[in-house]
Amino acid sequence: MKDQLRQIIETVLTDLIAQNSLPEMALPKIQIDRTKDKLHGDFACNIAMMLARSAKMNPRQIATLLVEALPETDFITRVDIAGPGFINFTLSADTAxxxxxxxxxxxxxxxxxxxGSGQSVQVEFVSANPTGPLHVGHGRGAAFGSAVSSLLKTVGFDVHREYYVNDAGRQMDILATSVWLRYLQACGEELVFPSNGYKGDYVLTIADGLKQEYGLSLVKPATVVFDDLVADEPDGGDKEQHIDGLILKAQTLLGDQAYRSVFDAGLNGILSDIRRDLADFGTNYDEWFSERSLMETGVVDKAIDALKEAEMLYQKEGAWWFKSTEFGDEKDRVVVRDNGQTTYFASDIAYHLNKYQRGFDTVIDIWGSDHHGYIPRVKASLAAMGENVERLKVLLVQFAVLYRGSEKMSMSTRSGQFVTLRELREEVGKDAARFFYVLRGADQHMDFDLELAKSQSNDxxxxxxxxxxxxxxxxxxxxxxxxxxxxxxxxxxxxxxxxxxxxxxxxxxxxxxxxxxxxxxxxxxxxxxxxxxxxxxxxxxxxxxxxxxxxxxxxxxxxxxxxxxxxxxxxxxxxxxxxxxxxxxx
RNA sequence: GCGCCUGUAGCUCAGUUGGAUAGAGUACCAGUUUCCGAAACUGGGGGUCACAGGUUCGAUUCCUGUCAGGCGCACCA
Missing domain, CATH: 1.10.730.10 (Isoleucyl-tRNA Synthetase; Domain 1)
Incomplete structure (x- = not known):
């Protein structure tokens, strides 16, 4: 309907110009708006006011010219000129x-x-680290991401929904080590759990599973495990060095194969939880994409090579740096550390290159707003590899600030203190939770009062x-x-x-x-x-x-x-x- | 300090890409059911659109500055 009106007005205007009733000028995009007030009919057009300046004429004068030249149509019963020069259209009853x-x-x-005319678009969302269950903070990304996906599908895009699994890196090692230490405790070893380890109950559950499957075969004496370590923070030491020491102990004492078993037990235990939570929440994916697979198939190395060939990397202090400042980033970024390990950023470069190579017309990343500083460097890496940055769209979802009544809740995966998405769903219901999340603009800070959402769910x-x-x-x-x-x-x-x-x-x-x-x-x-x-x-x-x-x-x-x-x-x-x-x- | 986001009714938030008298929900007050479900409806009060300039026919919307809040500024992920 809007399009029809737009077209009619456009032809009338060009005719008027051709007849010299209006001066020669470029026509702006013709806007047709729904009226707010029924008194103004159904649709309104402001074109007369937009043309007033370049035509050097009074807007109402232009509107009059235009209205008089309008052809008869069967779907418009009334045309009025109102206010400063609005042209109001009223639909015929039959058309309505x-x-x-x-x-x-x-x-x-x-x-x-x-x-969307069948263009392909990939939407990546949630992608929470598999180091713990999804909490209510992730719920907003899940609800928003799946809503955006189905909207795009509805308007004719070929949508591919994807979850990026961060199944590599230090955080996962910390999880694996946390699982192992809980396993040791379950097997009767006495030890002080590290302050920087994952303390949630779900770690205990996974450790129990490990004990059932492997018995005592993965046990090493706690005294040996904790021998010769940097002290933990509560004991006046450094919690990061302490946990890194424990990771190294786990890896060397267990050996590659057994360590991998512990690692995978942690990963799979949590990932299957996440999958089930999301499915129960009505959020489904076409693909779960593994970060580890990027490393194991050499995609990361290839991306780094590509950057080297483009002379976009340089070596400094033993590390390889990417010249992201040449593409508008604040500072250059490390992609290979001095110890030879690639950074998370390197994986992300490879992942995005991979997304591009899979041929999606548009790639959409939905991130928590705390990652916004990350956008320039990812776009820089794509630009550096000669890719069209416009294909990537990053949508940011602000975190919901959680309240329980008037009490603000601090959430931390590490400390194990959070309300899980599952708890929310069980107490509020899937429908209400999803609708609640999606009721606010994604870039809008949101106060999420659990008491309100739970106790007054009928409202x-x-x-x-x-x-x-x-x-x-x-x-x-x-x-x-x-x-x-x-x-x-x-x-x-x-x-x-x-x-x-x-x-x-x-x-x-x-x-x-x-x-x-x-x-x-x-x-x-x-x-x-x-x-x-x-x-x-x-x-x-x-x-x-x-x-x-x-x-x-x-x-x-x-x-x-x-x-x-x-x-x-x-x-x-x-x-x-x-x-x-x-x-x-x- | 620098960057990004935000500031609209007591509270939670919309505002059709710059349009006409700024709107909902909630809370508060007053009403509506011999009638298809009252989880509903009707009416009422409540505003310096953070503040100050600018752009133009016209600004809650765009630009600049100030103030306030959130987030980010790693060889972490």
Missing amino acids: QQIVKTILAEGDQFGRSDL NPVYYVQYAHARVCSVFRQLSERSLAWDKTEGENQLPRLTEDHEQALLSMLSRYPEVINSSAMNYTPHLLAHYLMDLARDFHTYYNAHQFIVDDVPLSQARLTLITAVKQVITNGLSVLGVSSPETM
Whole structure:
């Protein structure tokens, strides 16, 4: 509809210029907006005001010229000039009703489009380190990432959802060592657990599993393990050096093979937990991509070689540095440490190069906002390898600040003090949790009050939307109880009977849905969809309270039932994009 | 100190890419059910859009500065 109006206005304007009614000038992009106020019709165009300057004419004068030259159409009944020079269009009743037929005909396809025209896009999100269970902080990334993914799918992109598994590096070694030490304790060894180790209960569980599988075969005396180590911090030493010493002990005392067993027990134990949590949360992936595989297949080395060949690396103090400052980064970055180990950044360069080489038209990274400082260097590395940086889009998700009542909670994976995503889901419910997360813009700081989300879960906005859906279902149950039936064809024929203000409002709201989907998808802003659904639900509830749907006037009744069926369909479509269910009863 | 994000009703947040009289939820107050589900609806009060300049027909939106908050500035991941 907007496009049609835009086109008509454009041709009228070019005609006017050709006839010298308007001076020669470049036409800006013609904007058609939904009106806020019903008094202003359905659509508004501000083109007259935009042209006023370059045409050196009064905006109302331009608007008058334009309106007089407008051709007759069957879908516009009124055109007004208002305010400083707005041109307001009012849709014909017939056109407004048409949307209901469209919705019923397209069903769950309504709202889909081919804006993306089959372009491939990869979306990587959550990608939490497998050093502990997912907590509520990760939930926002999961809800946002899967919503963005399904939005993009809805508008015609070929979407590939991916989780990057950081299964290499020091943090994982710390986890493996933590598991082993807990295992030793479980086997009766006396030791003081390092302050920098992972202290969560899940480590105990994994250690128990290890004991069941391997018995006492991985036991080394604690006295030997802790012999000749830098003291831990509480004892006046250094916690980092202490834990590094323990890692080295674990590796040498156990040997490569046994150490790998412990390491994998930790990794797999946690990763399978993460997979299950995400699946239960309604977040699914097409691929789980292993960082270790990048190293083992030499992709990291290849990326480093590529940078060396491009003369983008130099050696300093025994390490290899990448000249990221040449591409706008604050400082150069190390990719190979003086001890020969590649850095996390090196893996990330390789990973992004790999993403590019897999041929995605667009690569989307969804990161926690604390990683924002990382963007320049990743883009720099792609630029240095001659890749088009524009293909990479990094979306940042602000962390939710957690409150329990008025008490702010500090979260730490290491200390084992956090609310897990699973706990949240079990207490608040999947639907409510997802909707809650996606209700706010991702770049918006968010206060997440657990007490509120849990104790007042009935007040959660998601129920408001779901209830609208359930109410429609309830009406139809009522209908069959009275041995009546909805006749779709008859209903569609009677749509002109929908003359109430509430019905007009609903028709207009329904027709906005495809626009909302498009702009939510293209701007990566699922919260627009969430808000739309609340608006739609509100219009429906208002309508429900104002009018009966099952009335003696059978044609009117059929028209109304047809309208609310369309409402039900759009709610289902919208909620399903957000990964929220549409229950028939609540 | 430098960089990124944010500042809108008591609280939590929207605001259609610069448009018309700035909106919801919640909380508070007053109402609505012999009627398809009251998890709903109707009405009411509540604002210097952090502050000060600038850009123009027009600014909550764009630019600059100030103030306040969050995050980031590793040979950690």
